[in-house]
Amino acid sequence: MPLSEAQSSPVTSNQATGEDALAALMSLVAEDLEACNRLIVARMHSPVALIPQIGAHIVAAGGKRLRPLLTLAAARLGGYSEGQRHVALASCIEFIHTATLLHDDVVDESALRRGQASANALFGNQASVLVGDFLFARAFELMVEDGSLEVLGILSGASATIAEGEVLQLITQNDTSSTEEQYLAVIEGKTAALFAASAEVGAIVAGCPPAQQKALRAYGHNLGVAFQLIDDALDYSATQESLGKTVGDDFREGKITLPVLLAFQRGTAEERDFWRRTLEEGDQTEADLPRAIALMQKHHAFADTVGRAQAYGDASLAGLDLFPDGEARRALAGIVAFCISRAR
Amino acid sequence: MPLSEAQSSPVTSNQATGEDALAALMSLVAEDLEACNRLIVARMHSPVALIPQIGAHIVAAGGKRLRPLLTLAAARLGGYSEGQRHVALASCIEFIHTATLLHDDVVDESALRRGQASANALFGNQASVLVGDFLFARAFELMVEDGSLEVLGILSGASATIAEGEVLQLITQNDTSSTEEQYLAVIEGKTAALFAASAEVGAIVAGCPPAQQKALRAYGHNLGVAFQLIDDALDYSATQESLGKTVGDDFREGKITLPVLLAFQRGTAEERDFWRRTLEEGDQTEADLPRAIALMQKHHAFADTVGRAQAYGDASLAGLDLFPDGEARRALAGIVAFCISRAR
Numbered sequence: 001m002p003l004s005e006a007q008s009s010p011v012t013s014n015q016a017t018g019e020d021a022l023a024a025l026m027s028l029v030a031e032d033l034e035a036c037n038r039l040i041v042a043r044m045h046s047p048v049a050l051i052p053q054i055g056a057h058i059v060a061a062g063g064k065r066l067r068p069l070l071t072l073a074a075a076r077l078g079g080y081s082e083g084q085r086h087v088a089l090a091s092c093i094e095f096i097h098t099a100t101l102l103h104d105d106v107v108d109e110s111a112l113r114r115g116q117a118s119a120n121a122l123f124g125n126q127a128s129v130l131v132g133d134f135l136f137a138r139a140f141e142l143m144v145e146d147g148s149l150e151v152l153g154i155l156s157g158a159s160a161t162i163a164e165g166e167v168l169q170l171i172t173q174n175d176t177s178s179t180e181e182q183y184l185a186v187i188e189g190k191t192a193a194l195f196a197a198s199a200e201v202g203a204i205v206a207g208c209p210p211a212q213q214k215a216l217r218a219y220g221h222n223l224g225v226a227f228q229l230i231d232d233a234l235d236y237s238a239t240q241e242s243l244g245k246t247v248g249d250d251f252r253e254g255k256i257t258l259p260v261l262l263a264f265q266r267g268t269a270e271e272r273d274f275w276r277r278t279l280e281e282g283d284q285t286e287a288d289l290p291r292a293i294a295l296m297q298k299h300h301a302f303a304d305t306v307g308r309a310q311a312y313g314d315a316s317l318a319g320l321d322l323f324p325d326g327e328a329r330r331a332l333a334g335i336v337a338f339c340i341s342r343a344r
Numbered sequence: 345m346p347l348s349e350a351q352s353s354p355v356t357s358n359q360a361t362g363e364d365a366l367a368a369l370m371s372l373v374a375e376d377l378e379a380c381n382r383l384i385v386a387r388m389h390s391p392v393a394l395i396p397q398i399g400a401h402i403v404a405a406g407g408k409r410l411r412p413l414l415t416l417a418a419a420r421l422g423g424y425s426e427g428q429r430h431v432a433l434a435s436c437i438e439f440i441h442t443a444t445l446l447h448d449d450v451v452d453e454s455a456l457r458r459g460q461a462s463a464n465a466l467f468g469n470q471a472s473v474l475v476g477d478f479l480f481a482r483a484f485e486l487m488v489e490d491g492s493l494e495v496l497g498i499l500s501g502a503s504a505t506i507a508e509g510e511v512l513q514l515i516t517q518n519d520t521s522s523t524e525e526q527y528l529a530v531i532e533g534k535t536a537a538l539f540a541a542s543a544e545v546g547a548i549v550a551g552c553p554p555a556q557q558k559a560l561r562a563y564g565h566n567l568g569v570a571f572q573l574i575d576d577a578l579d580y581s582a583t584q585e586s587l588g589k590t591v592g593d594d595f596r597e598g599k600i601t602l603p604v605l606l607a608f609q610r611g612t613a614e615e616r617d618f619w620r621r622t623l624e625e626g627d628q629t630e631a632d633l634p635r636a637i638a639l640m641q642k643h644h645a646f647a648d649t650v651g652r653a654q655a656y657g658d659a660s661l662a663g664l665d666l667f668p669d670g671e672a673r674r675a676l677a678g679i680v681a682f683c684i685s686r687a688r
Contacts, residue, residue, distance in 0.1 A: 048508045050515055103477060107470040126451040129473055130510045133447060133480070137503035140484055144497045152496065153488045159481035164392045166474045171394055 018341025021334025022064065028331045029072040032087050036068050039091040043138060054119050054131045058098055061116045066227075068094045070198040070335070071205075074216050077320075077328035078206025085205045088146055093198050095139035096155065100162055100190075102132035107170070108253055151201055158197035165189015174254035174280050176264055176272070183258055187228040188221070195224030199332075212322050219319030219332065222312045227339045229309035232257035233302050234343060236293050248289045254279040258308065262301040263292075271295055306343050313340050362685025365678025366408065372675045373416040376431050380412050383435040387482060398463050398475045402442055405460045410571075412438045414542040414679070415549075418560050421664075421672035422550025429549045432490050437542050439483035440499065444506055444534075446476035451514070452597055495545055502541035509533015518598035518624050520608055520616070527602055531572040532565070539568030543676075556666050563663030563676065566656045571683045573653035576601035577646050578687060580637050592633045598623040602652065606645040607636075615639055650687050657684050 026033060037059070044055035068090035075086035104110070105118040106125045112118055120128040136159070143152050169186045172178035199220030203213040235250040236259055250257055256279065264275050278284050278292065296302055313336045323329050370377060381403070388399035412434035419430035448454070449462040450469045456462055464472040480503070487496050513530045516522035543564030547557040579594040580603055594601055600623065608619050622628050622636065640646055657680045667673050 046508055046511075048511045048515070050511055051508065100477075103473050107473055125469075126514050127511065129447050129451055130507055130514060133444075134504055134507035134511065136477070136480065137500055137507055140496070140500035141504055144493055144500055147493060149488055149491060149493070152484070156481055156484035156488055160478055160485055163474055163478035163481055164390055164395065167390075167392045167394055167471065167478065170470055170474065171392070 017334075018338040021331070021338045024334055025069055025073055025331040028327055029069065029076060032072045032090070033065065033069065035084065035087045036065070036072065036090045036094070039087060040094055043091065043095075043142060044135075046134065050123070050127060051131055051134055054102075054123055054127060055098075055135070057116075057119055057122065058101070061113065065094060066335070067097050067194055067198040070195065070220055070223075070332075071202040073328055073332050073335075074199045074202025074220075075205045076202075077216070077323055077326075077332060078203050078208040078212065080202075080206035085146055086202060088142055089151060089201050089205060090198075092139040092142035092146075093155070093194065093201065095135045095142070096159060096162075097194060099132040099135040099139070100166075100194075102128045102135070104166070106132075107166070108249065110249065148204065150204055154197050154200055154204070158193045161189050161193040163189075165191075165193065169255065172256055174282065175256060176260075176275050176279055178256045178261075180258070180261055183256060183261060184225070187225055187232075191228040191231075192221045192224030195227065196221035199223075215319045215322045217319075219316050222316035222319065223336055223339060226309040226312035226316060226336065229258060229305055229312065230339060230343045233259055233305045233309075236289075236296060237302055237343070251278070251289055251292055252284065254282055258305045259296050259301040260292075262304055263296045263299045266299040266301075267295065302343075306340070309340055309343070313337075361678075362682040365675070365682045368678055369413055369417055369675040372671055373413065373420060376416045376434070377409065377413065379428065379431045380409070380416065380434045380438070383431060384438055387435065387439075387486060388479075390478065394467070394471060395475055395478055398446075398467055398471060399442075399479070401460075401463060401466065402445070405457065409438060410679070411441050411538055411542040414539065414564055414567075414676075415546040417672055417676050417679075418543045418546025418564075419549045420546075421560075421667055421670075421676060422547050422552040422556065424546075424550035429490055430546060432486055433495060433545050433549060434542075436483040436486035436490075437499070437538065437545065439479045439486070440503060440506075441538060443476040443480040443483070444510075444538075446472045446479070448510070450476075451510070452593065454593065492548065494548055498541050498544055498548070502537045505533050505537040507533075509535075509537065513599065516600055518626065519600060520604075520619050520624055522600045522605075524602070524605055527600060527605060528569070531569055531576075535572040535575075536565045536568030539571065540565035543567075559663045559666045561663075563660050566660035566663065567680055567683060570653040570656035570660060570680065573602060573649055573656065574683060574687045577603055577649045577653075580633075580640060581646055581687070595622070595633055595636055596628065598626055602649045603640050603645040604636075606648055607640045607643045610643040610645075611639065646687075650684070653684055653687070657681075 041059060044052050044059070046052060071090040071093055072086055080086055101113065102119055105113055105120045106128050110118045111121045139155070143155060165186050165188065168182065169190060172182050172186065196217045197220070200213055200217040203216040208216070232250065235247065235257070238247055260275065260279065264272060267275065274291065274295070278288050316336050317333055320329050320333055384403060388396050390396060415434040415437055416430055424430055445457065446463055449457055449464045450472050454462045455465045463475070483499070487499060509530050509532065512526065513534060516526050516530065540561045541564070544557055544561040547560040552560070576594065579591065579601070582591055604619065604623065608616060611619065618635065618639070622632050660680050661677055664673050664677055
């Protein structure tokens with residue numbers, strides 16, 4: 001089901017622009033990204049064969065490598081041109097991200113991830129928990145090899161914040177009385193923290209002055225919030241093929257995302273009963289997901305979620321103002337357009 | 345059921361000696377241990393209330409704090425007397441250990457831990473996975489505050505090795521054809537790696553020369569192997585009260601530990617069928633655990649496991665030879681006796 005209301009939203013970039021922007025970024029750092037992918041495979045190695053097997057499954061499943069791309073492009077924007085520190089740290093950020101994906105899928109009991117059977121569905125929850133732990137530890141080994149305590153501080157802090165966001169999500173799940181403020185804290189933790197760290201680490205590697213580090217961190221943070229807002233809209237509005245995971249997962253799990261909060265706030269008493277029955281009591285029939293989507297459309301929940309994402313996207317762009325115009329800045333700006341345009 | 349055969353093993357220390365030894369160590373570093381416990385509570389803090397709640401549950405459940413004790417005593421042995429680095433790093437080692445316990449209980453579906461309901465039984469698997477992730481990240485934040493890349497390298501390496509050991513254990517589970525070599529690799533990973541790191545970190549804080557660091561690391565490694573061998577014997581031979589967890593857990597989960605391997609190797613064809621049915625096929629009746637224990641006694645599997653532990657204990661003691669006699673060395677030697685004497 002297309003996100004039809006998004007057409008009336010303030011989003012101006014169309015899908016072609018979004019994909020062009022991603023392509024431009026990938027081409028700008030193509031060599032670095034390849035080196036990063038090679039390093040990911042190499043450092044996934046372990047004498048315990050199941051670990052690289054699960055690792056290969058995840059690497060093969062693809063993913064856009066958005067977070068490592070941010071690190072690579074931010075380092076480029078900051079003028080980093082010699083050395084491979086940005087590649088090593090981009091890999092370690094992808095390890096952290098992959099570890100959280102493995103654990104998320106266990107927590108959510110997801111069957112699909114990036115359009116393929118999820119690792120927990122294929123290899124079991126036990127292996128997913130333990131291989132996630134391995135990848136997390138391996139990420140810190142890579143950071144130690146890099147040798148920057150500043151980077152170690154940023155990424156250990158981000159990792160703790162991610163876990164806090166995930167726990168808060170667990171607590172507010174199935175609770176229609178949870179607030180927009182709590183929702184924002186959840187997505188700032190589970191998503192924006194690592195986006196922010198990814199961009200900031202690039203700035204640090206490049207030796208940017210503190211104001212520029214802070215600006216790139218803000219860029220990443222706001223981009224991360226925008227990205228997750230769009231993700232949460234897509235969970236109700238995308239087709240399964242385009243989403244690469246099961247549509248309606250959030251609904252079935254009773255996750256309280258912004259589209260739900262808006263439809264609930266604006267709903268009639270009878271509609272609120274519907275949300276309570278389906279999300280709090282988990283009492284759902286086949287007809288309920290289409291009804292949830294119809295209610296969101298009725299109350300402009302999609303358009304307003306996308307509008308909110310656009311506002312964060314604009315804030316994200318402002319973080320780039322400190323840097324001179326050029327290929328790298330345009331590529332990072334394009335990523336904002338890409339993230340928002342996924343909702344078209 | 346007491347580990348009766350152990351009385352014919354080469355273990356010479358009696359239970360009183362073991363407990364006296366633990367008490368002597370705890371009294372030697374009593375102030376440091378208290379500071380460590382305070383720091384654990386303080387740094388478990390998070391605005392997400394469920395995190396300190398689960399943390400408090402684990403802290404309240406006690407545990408002997410063996411690993412932090414090793415760090416504190418090793419630092420003392422190395423002559424460290426000023427500063428609180430050993431306390432901070434001992435806390436972070438306990439955080440790593442607690443994170444692995446939370447994840448282990450999810451992987452093993454354990455109902456009891458240290459004689460109380462396990463966190464996964466009380467708070468659910470999802471919270472246990474995520475709070476484990478938080479504690480692991482928090483441990484690295486503490487290490488970054490300490491600021492030693494050497495310590496960060498040791499503990500990130502140990503964390504990866506622990507996860508590898510746990511994955512190997514998962515793979516060899518329910519497989520009676522797995523080998524003693526694989527079993528040893530499992531316990532070296534899941535247990536000995538953090539014991540070794542705990543002692544080594546104490547030596548590093550104290551500024552010990554490399555040979556002494558290596559010796560304390562070897563002390564911890566061999567102690568860890570001895571500790572786990574005894575643990576695996578106790579899983580079949582202890583009473584539930586003394587064990588603090590469900591007796592027979594390993595049997596029900598089909599874990600292939602040394603007592604099983606010895607009884608299987610030495611068993612008749614009919615006995616091997618019994619092991620295959622119960623451990624590989626998981627087809628168990630109430631009479632099977634007593635029969636497993638009887639077979640282990642018949643084949644001297646307990647005595648030989650304890651004997652093996654004693655040999656590792658002796659190797660562990662040899663690691664202390666480089667240090668002058670004194671309270672700290674005697675306390676660390678006493679821990680070896682304590683670990684072995686648990687099997688009495």
